[in-house]
Amino acid sequence: MEDLPEEINLVTLNCWGLKYISKLRRERLSEIGRQLAIADPKPHIVALQECWTQEDYKSIRRQTRFILPYAKFYHSAALGGGLAILSRWPIEESTMYRYPLNGRPTAFWRGDWYVGKGVACATIRYGPAAKQVIEVFNTHTHAPYEGGKPNDSYLCHRTAQSWEIAKLLRGAAERGHLVIAMGDFNMIPMSLEHQLVTALAPVRDTWRVIHPDSSVGPADHPAEMARRRPVPTAEFNIQENGAASDGPYNTWRWTKAQQKLLGPGKPPVPIAPDTPDRRGKRLDYIFAGSGDIHALGGGWVVKRVRVGMMMRHPEFGCSLSDHFAIESTLAFHPLRETQPSPPPPPLAAKSASDATASNRDSSPTAATATVLPSDEPRPPTPAEPKTESALHNGAYLQLQSPTPSSDHDPDNPATGPIPAASQIRSFLNPSPDALPPTAYDEILSLIRSYTAREQAQLRWRAAHFFLAVLVTVACLVGVWFSPHNYVSFVLVLVSSLGLTAGTVDGLLALLFFRSELKALKEFEWEVRNAKGALVRGGAAGWDGRAVGEDGEEEWGED
Incomplete structure (x- = not known):
């Protein structure tokens, strides 16, 4: 097997590939395949939703086969689930898990029940060791046709679906595998459905790791209005809020008069970055765990996230889908075992408080305790490289390389992304009462x-x-x-x-x-x-x- 990866590049995209309904379907999905093939950095795992036809799937496969040689198209119900997973590494196992609650056959014009929405599961091996395994879960939950209002009769469906996928993620994490969930979850950040996934399973919303102060809905949503933030611009919604849906950059959200300005031979229609964006929101997510930190000698942390696939079709000038992609990179953060500290000096040479600390540090437990570096770096000394303080957790561990300094304050998420050490620490010391x-x-x-x-x-x-x-x-x-x-x-x-x-x-x-x-x-x-x-x-x-x-x-x- 090839060398172990130090980073894993992930992409999730709702392709809007409904047969007979989606406009320019063949042309757009073919271009999606071409853009995936030339993407930089190269994707390692791609989750597609609303890729309904074998024709479109095979078109994407032909163009990505050299960088993503392994793939699975998932079948479900009468019309198919529209889910596909593409991978750089072999897919050892796969399962299509259908949600017990998923729409009603009486709403035949909506189709959720007929496509058998569920979770496409794939077990991917990236290394020879027992725990060098990724379990990928790709889903497209029930659409919020009634706008997520309090009387939304489909809210119970989406809540049940979040509960179900959280159980799948938790089971995969308990097997010691790296857990990755991607897809169009049709929920806004910090909603009940979102909290179910992050509280009941040991995974993080990768966007909020890097942008912990990002929006919790479109500008006119009550939860977002309660934050008393100004109406975001189109550029801010893309860069900071991850609003891959319903924003002004996407041509499929334009009026019919605006869309008539697009087409073969017509000049591109730009959108000013400072255009107010009241409707843009984040419905697409990448959730990720850390893997078995002790077995792997480290953990996977979120390195970067961004909104992708924003380019337009080179001939027709339209967006490639009615969603943009969410792209995330996980980086492996190694740990190493360090030697026990040398014996402390005689107690007579210390103050009473120092003596107490020395007694604690020189105890048999401290000599072999497991620690995980915290986000507070301590000053280096001439005889020792810069290291970080840590929490006790079984065998003495510390970062292979120091974490870059960060001004992040856990009580004030607006200060910046969550550092790698804090990410690993959160998996080793999860909150037992995350869901009240x-x-x-x-x-x-x-x-x-x-x-x-x-x-x-x-x-x-x-x-x-x-x-x-x-x-x-x-x-x-x-x-x-x-x-x-x-x-x-x-x-x-x-x-x-x-x-x-x-x-x-x-x-x-x-x-x-x-x-x-x-x-x-x-x-x-x-x-x-x-x-x-x-x-x-x-x-x-x-x-x-x-x-x-x-x-x-x-x-x-x-």
Whole structure:
């Protein structure tokens, strides 16, 4: 196998490749493949969404086969999930995991249920060691058709999908693999769905590692308005906020009159960098873990992120997709074992406070303790290279090379990106209560609200079926006594159409709505179980008792 990589370049892009719907689909996706092939730095792993057809996938494969020789196109449901993963290294295993909650067949014009949205999983080996493995998860969650409003009936779907992918990420991390999740998550930063991913799985939002003070939504979103920031410019939204969707740089968000200025032989239409951008937001994400720090002798940290694929089609002048790409680079941060400190001088030569410190430092535990460098570098001495202070964690470790100095203040994220040492430290010392009990209450409230809606839908559609049967019987009786043929024809037509519609609703009530309600019960159980474990201080296992708003337990259905 080739030399181990020191960096891993990641790209995620929603290609907007809907067959018969997306404009200039073939031309745009072909150009996406060409741009990936000539990209600098060269991508190592690429996650594509809305790449619906084999034709477009093969076009991209032909152009990227020399730098990304391994790839997988994922199949799902009737119309396909539109997901693909391209890799520099071999794909050892792959799985297509479909979300239990994902749209409704009655909303056929939206199509989420018919494409079987889920998570495309790939196990990629980049080195010979047992833990030199990357588990990649590529997803495209349910679209927020109702704008993410409080009464958004699809919010429960996206919340459940974030919960599901967080479980997959957590399982991969527990296997000691480097975990990477990419895709169009259709959520804004720091939303409940976002918090579920980052709190329930040991991964970081790579954009917020480098830009911890970036926006939490478009300028007119209540959460962003509460920050009292000025309306960002188009350039600021790209450079600092990672707004790869709905911004003025993307030609597919222009008015029809503006789009008519584009086309073969027409001059390019520039956008001023200081154009106010109220709608731009970040829906596309790259989440990353660190890998098994002890087994690898170090960890993977976020080195840089940026919005990519902003170029326009060379002939048609349009953007290559209705999303821009998110690109991130992970760098391996090695650790090394250091020698124990020399014995301290005699206590008589020290002050009382120094003696106490010496006793602590010369204890058997301190001589072999594991430490991870902190972000506070201590001054170098002539006999020792510059090192960083650390936290105890099992075997004495410190950075192979010093971390560049940073003015980052954890209590003030606006001061800059999170240094490498802090990134590694966060994985070795995760916060056990990252998701508060109130978040679980919010999820349970969503589940109850959506369950009530679906139960009402089930009852209404079942009633429609029985009503259609009664109407059909009545029409057939009417045919028997009808004196004229045209009356009989009308009655038969009405009964046939009514029974057909009623049968469809009856099947939906019997099959879809019942299965969805069972999936909601499973989701509710998991949330209650997780909240119960949190309230009880980590004791897992829910025995059928629901934890109420006040923390008291009440009996519920298992």
